Amino acid sequence: MVSNEISDVVDRHEGLSRTVLEYSLVMKRLVDSAKQPGFSADSWAPLAELIAVEEFDRVGPFKEVMDWNDYVAFLTNWARSSDWEGSFKRITELPGLVFLELEERSTVGEYSSVVNSLSVYEFDSAGKIRHIDVYLQMALPEPGLLEGYDGVEISE
Secondary structure, eight states, X not given: OOOEEHHHHGGGOOHHHHHHHXXXXXXXXXXXXXXXXXXOGGGGHHHHTTBOTTTOEEEOTXXXXXXXHHHHHHHHHHHHTEEEEEEEEEXXXXXXXXXXXXXXXXXXXXEEEEEEEEEEEEEOTTSOEXXXXXXXXXXXXXXXXXXXXXXXXXXX
């Protein structure tokens, strides 16, 4: 599967799919600006324009659940010390739902990672994002933790 930059594909989409791609572009712009003096939780206002903030929740890759305020606090801390970018793989839209697949690359301090992500965006009737589920494929953990995968072919 060929990956493209999100900015290269956003104009090929409309409706809820375009909203999700715009969300990703705003996220990139804000993460990049988070290292500047004065960046705060209020800096996420452009992202909030796409969100049903009163009913929003996000379930992350460790099954952690965050409402909008928790998510903004998490993003603010993460973005100040992180670099992030995503490459587009595929997007699928159903009524009220969008599935977005990205290759995400991030660096936090000395740690760099590349993950394949699938995020499921659920929308309210006004076209605002009210729920996100995040699923990740990532590099294997320490070898001792893999004993349960004996006999299973795992690509690296």
